[in-house]
Amino acid sequence: MSLTEEPGAPRTRRPGVRERLHESDELYRLLAEHSTDMISKHTPEGVYTYASFACRSLLGYDPEALVGRDAYELFHPDDIAEVSRTHSAILERPDTHTVGYRIRRKDGSYTWFETTSRTVRNPETDEVLEIIAVSRDVTERKMVEARLRDAEARYRTLIEQIPAITYVAALDEVSSTIYVSPQAEHILGAAPEEWLADPELFAKLLHPDDREHVLSEHVRANRTGAPLRLEYRLTTWAGRAVWARDESVVVRDGAARPLFRQGVLLDITDRKEAEEQVLFQAHLLEQVQAAVIATDLRGRVTHWNEFAERLYGWSREETLGRDVRELTVGPEQVTGAEEIVRKVGAGETWEGELVVRRKDGSRFLAHVTDSLIRDAEGCAVGIVGVSTDVTERKRTEEELRESEERFRAFFETAAVGAAHADPATGRFLQVNEKLCRFLGYDEEELLDMTFSDITHPDDRAQDLEGLSRLLRGDIREYAAEKRYVRMNGQTVWGQLAVSLVRDANGRALHTVAITRDITERKRLEESLREIREAERRRIARDLHDVVLQDLAGALQGMQAAQVESAGPGLEQEIAALRRAVGSLRNAIYDLRLEKEQPFVRAVESLVELNRQLTPEREILLTVCDGFPSELPGAADVELLRVLQEALVNARRHSDARRVEVVLSTGHREVQAEVADDGVGFDPASVREGVGLAGMRERVSALGGRLEIVSTPDQRTSVRVEVPFPRSP
Numbered sequence: 001m002s003l004t005e006e007p008g009a010p011r012t013r014r015p016g017v018r019e020r021l022h023e024s025d026e027l028y029r030l031l032a033e034h035s036t037d038m039i040s041k042h043t044p045e046g047v048y049t050y051a052s053f054a055c056r057s058l059l060g061y062d063p064e065a066l067v068g069r070d071a072y073e074l075f076h077p078d079d080i081a082e083v084s085r086t087h088s089a090i091l092e093r094p095d096t097h098t099v100g101y102r103i104r105r106k107d108g109s110y111t112w113f114e115t116t117s118r119t120v121r122n123p124e125t126d127e128v129l130e131i132i133a134v135s136r137d138v139t140e141r142k143m144v145e146a147r148l149r150d151a152e153a154r155y156r157t158l159i160e161q162i163p164a165i166t167y168v169a170a171l172d173e174v175s176s177t178i179y180v181s182p183q184a185e186h187i188l189g190a191a192p193e194e195w196l197a198d199p200e201l202f203a204k205l206l207h208p209d210d211r212e213h214v215l216s217e218h219v220r221a222n223r224t225g226a227p228l229r230l231e232y233r234l235t236t237w238a239g240r241a242v243w244a245r246d247e248s249v250v251v252r253d254g255a256a257r258p259l260f261r262q263g264v265l266l267d268i269t270d271r272k273e274a275e276e277q278v279l280f281q282a283h284l285l286e287q288v289q290a291a292v293i294a295t296d297l298r299g300r301v302t303h304w305n306e307f308a309e310r311l312y313g314w315s316r317e318e319t320l321g322r323d324v325r326e327l328t329v330g331p332e333q334v335t336g337a338e339e340i341v342r343k344v345g346a347g348e349t350w351e352g353e354l355v356v357r358r359k360d361g362s363r364f365l366a367h368v369t370d371s372l373i374r375d376a377e378g379c380a381v382g383i384v385g386v387s388t389d390v391t392e393r394k395r396t397e398e399e400l401r402e403s404e405e406r407f408r409a410f411f412e413t414a415a416v417g418a419a420h421a422d423p424a425t426g427r428f429l430q431v432n433e434k435l436c437r438f439l440g441y442d443e444e445e446l447l448d449m450t451f452s453d454i455t456h457p458d459d460r461a462q463d464l465e466g467l468s469r470l471l472r473g474d475i476r477e478y479a480a481e482k483r484y485v486r487m488n489g490q491t492v493w494g495q496l497a498v499s500l501v502r503d504a505n506g507r508a509l510h511t512v513a514i515t516r517d518i519t520e521r522k523r524l525e526e527s528l529r530e531i532r533e534a535e536r537r538r539i540a541r542d543l544h545d546v547v548l549q550d551l552a553g554a555l556q557g558m559q560a561a562q563v564e565s566a567g568p569g570l571e572q573e574i575a576a577l578r579r580a581v582g583s584l585r586n587a588i589y590d591l592r593l594e595k596e597q598p599f600v601r602a603v604e605s606l607v608e609l610n611r612q613l614t615p616e617r618e619i620l621l622t623v624c625d626g627f628p629s630e631l632p633g634a635a636d637v638e639l640l641r642v643l644q645e646a647l648v649n650a651r652r653h654s655d656a657r658r659v660e661v662v663l664s665t666g667h668r669e670v671q672a673e674v675a676d677d678g679v680g681f682d683p684a685s686v687r688e689g690v691g692l693a694g695m696r697e698r699v700s701a702l703g704g705r706l707e708i709v710s711t712p713d714q715r716t717s718v719r720v721e722v723p724f725p726r727s728p
Contacts (some may be wrong), residue, residue: 005445015185035134035396044091044119046071049130049429058113058137060106062437064424064508067169076102076110085252090117091128100138100311116397134397144290145369145386164266167195167398171250171258172221177202178260187265202284205232207241214246225250234265246579254322268506291366291387295324298381300339304596311360311389324385330363344370344383353390364391419446422502423508426450438494439515440487451513456483457490458632465668465723470500471508481518530725534713578605599636600663603643607661610647617651617659624664629726630669635722639672645695646674646718653676654716669704670724673717680714 026181038058051066059066059074075083079101086099096118100323102110105301115135119128165188166181176199182194195201206214210232221228230246291311294303304319308668329337333355340350356366366387373382396449417435421428431446439446439454453459461484466478477499484492495516501509602625607621630636643661650659656678664671692708695718699706704722 022462029667033722036136037393037396038135040066040133040135040605042071042133044128044131048089053507058111058135059103063503063507065106072544074104076104080101086117090119090131094119094121094126100142111137112142114138114141120339134393136393141290141386141388148384148386150294164264165244165265167248168372169248169261169263187236187242188234198719205234205236207235209233221248221250222261225252226571228261238331251321254318254652288531292384293319293324293328293387294382294384296382297345299324299383301327303384308387311358311387312356316611327359329354330357333357339371343402344372345380347372347380353394354387356387364389365394366390417494417513417517419513419515420510421451421509421513423467426452426467429510437493437517438486438515439484440490442547445487454484454486456485459483462723466498467511470498472504476500481522484515492517599631599640600627600629602636602640603661605665606640606644606647607642610651610659614651617657619647620658620660622662622663626665627663627670628665631722635724637701637718638702639670639722642695642698643672643674643719645692649677649692650674650678650716653681665724666721668723669721671719671721673719674713675717677715679708680716682711682712683708683710 003485028486035052036052036054036057038054038629039050039052040055040431041049048066048069048071053063055061055063055066061510071550072696079149083099083101084099089095090097090110096116098114098116100112100114102114104110113135115133117131117133120126120130120132129360136197164181165184166179167177167184168172168179170176177195177369179604185191185194187538190201190205203211205216212234214230217228217230220226227250228246228248232246233244236242244265246263246265248261250258251260251262252258254417287305291308291591292303292305293301293308295301301319301322301324304314304316305587306316306423308319309315312328319327325334325337325341334677340354340402343350349369351369352367354368356368357361357363360373368385368387369389370383370385375381407589417438418432419428419435420430426728427450428446431443433443436443441449441454445456445522451463462480463482466480469475470478477497479497482494482496484494486492495518497512498513500511503509611617611619631639647659647661650656654676656676658678659674661669662673662675696706699722702722705722707719707721708717710716
């Protein structure tokens with residue numbers, strides 16, 4: 001809320017309430033503005049009402065540039081339908097929904113966002129009040145996924161299109177074939193089915209000159225488990241000899257038990273090209289900053305990249321051939337994991353959050369995407385999963401939710417009026433029921449208004465000055481007593497406390513204002529003031545008409561008696577009586593200080609009184625051009641008392657020959673100075689008495705500043721500055 005206050009005014013607050021609000025606001029600010037994810041709030045229709053500072057780095061917009069803007073304006077046209085479906089689901093059910101889409105940056109480019117949203121609902125009516133969204137840039141992930149899909153396609157192309165035969169053979173004496181890729185028919189003229197049907201087919205296709213050597217090397221490699229690298233000739237069904245490079249390895253399970261031999265037969269001339277493509281694919285997967293795990297259709301690990309090693313704690317050697325469910329989920333999650341495998345095996349792509357397990361048994365929340373790997377013919381051959389740790393993100397989201405719930409509980413149930421406002425425009429952003437009752441407006445009516453609309457015209461200038469000081473950073477918060485105008489036109493009083501919420505870079509986000517109804521207290525104070533002023537006038541009148549007249553008469557009588565006697569003896573009594581008459585005149589003047597004459601005229605009377613009390617001293621008064629004849633509220637009486645105390649001090653302690661009183665104006669303040677040419681003093685060595693303390697209290701109550709400048713044997717200056725807002 002952009003409510004403002006008079007700087008330096010006394011503040012009153014209900015113990016505990018402000019502390020909890022500050023704690024909630026500070027936590028909310030820290031969580032919202034230090035998060036690398038963009039946190040935003042929307043109306044049920046999708047209009048931004050708040051955006052965290054992360055929007056600047058993610059989208060190029062300042063937060064205030066998004067507030068009030070329809071989010072749909074920024075969506076990629078091709079993604080609007082998907083976002084709209086998710087939007088409808090969010091409004092229908094109080095669930096958390098996640099959607100991926102492209103969003104336009106300020107520079108016109110598009111970036112991929114993944115947004116998790118939930119609704120804030122009215123607990124009684126279930127009406128959607130707002131939508132809270134946490135968005136992050138997933139462009140890199142989308143690019144990685146695209147590269148991964150390209151890599152998979154290239155891998156299938158590599159297997160099925162390069163002039164090479166991929167095979168899997170059993171670890172027996174004859175290396176009976178388990179699998180042969182389709183290239184066998186193209187290269188050797190033998191279809192894969194023929195290889196699988198005839199265990200002796202491989203031996204038959206070997207060139208006679210190479211058969212014995214090749215078969216013996218296969219048997220030896222099977223027995224020892226050693227890799228096999230051979231170059232030999234094969235004879236196609238058409239009788240053509242083909243040189244092949246045979247490279248195969250024994251595949252083992254997690255316990256290092258040999259399972260089968262997997263190899264490739266390729267034309268030597270194309271070997272380098274094939275090797276380079278395979279190496280590129282492997283390197284690409286290692287560069288992905290996410291755990292990339294590939295399995296066959298049964299869930300046995302066939303690929304485990306370096307990031308997966310770091311994330312899950314298992315080395316690649318420990319995982320190959322093992323069931324991925326044994327490595328990544330606990331017993332309680334096995335059923336859910338099997339259901340995911342079943343869905344992916346049926347052709348679906350599964351994406352969501354899953355509690356997974358590390359090698360050491362610790363668990364964390366991961367965002368997982370599982371999809372099917374298909375060969376060139378479109379047949380499913382495996383599953384690839386990409387997972388990232390989202391524990392910190394979820395913790396931040398939960399802390400943010402708890403902070404918002406605490407703040408909402410305070411805001412809605414506070415025993416005082418509370419509001420947020422835009423510091424730039426003063427328009428209310430949020431108001432609670434207590435403030436609505438205090439001002440007599442409905443919530444919807446207040447949200448269409450500004451703080452100036454409900455502020456008494458005479459208090460608007462000081463409100464604006466308080467807000468300006470907050471925005472400049474001169475003060476952290478301010479408090480003031482001000483008048484409000486209710487919907488029915490009635491004027492009421494409120495005790496206002498305002499603070500400014502800034503983002504991590506110091507940018508003003510919104511004001512928070514607490515208002516307490518003090519109308520009854522102000523009424524009682526006014527009644528008490530009237531009673532006190534009446535009593536002061538009565539006492540002043542009695543002192544002047546009775547006591548002062550009696551003392552003056554006694555003084556005149558003693559002076560006449562001394563003249564008649566023409567002798568000494570009454571000098572001390574006459575001097576004491578003269579001092580008493582002077583002090584009594586000063587006291588009567590002090591009692592009569594009230595709004596019965598304009599301020600400048602009252603200062604003239606005060607100066608004249610001091611001239612009468614010290615006729616031997618020259619006392620001058622200078623009123624500069626532009627000085628107002630009257631000051632608002634109690635400022636005139638309080639400032640007059642400060643000037644009176646300064647003149648009393650000059651009269652009693654300065655031994656000055658000349659005293660000057662100057663009234664002047666500044667940009668937004670009035671200034672009053674009492675300066676003398678007396679003996680001066682060292683302010684640091686003088687204990688502050690009741691008079692000086694009273695002067696400071698009066699000036700502080702007016703939100704002003706008191707400055708005393710003096711040195712021994714030098715002039716003394718007492719300077720006062722009091723805010724005096726002027727109309728724009």
